[in-house]
Amino acid sequence: MAASLSRIPPQTIAADRTCFMALQSLSDYAPQNPIYSIAAIQQREISLAQAAQTISRLLEALDQARKQENELAHLFHETMLGARQQVISQYGADSAVVEIIGLKRKSDRKRPAQRKATT
Secondary structure (H helix, E strand, C coil): CCCCCCCCCHHHHHHHHHHHHHHHCCCCCCCCCHHHCHHHHHHHHHHHHHHHHHHHHHHHHHHHHHHHHHHHHHHHHHHHHHHHHHHHHHHCCCCHHHHHCCCCCHHHCCCCCCCCCCC
8 A cells, every 4th residue: 555645646546447337247267365356355445435435415415505505604694783773772873782793873974075166
């Protein structure tokens, strides 16, 4: 096994599968080491396929969880926007409570300055 466990490119795995199919067609293949037997290689290929299916299912579940989180975040944000409007309507736009919820009081807003006309 390699010292580094970096991800092997899909093209390399595809080439390995092609090689394995060719190896299966050899009727007189009899390795000295049983690790390299057809049955052992087949079991590892099955394990690899199962791991890939597991990753695929988990990625799909992650995608669904992200969508749900996004929908809930939008719902929460819309609710908070409505709550801010409720505070303004209940206490008034110039109330100190408006500052408590993170908004500016109406009296704290800078009034637009009059522009001088250029001639």
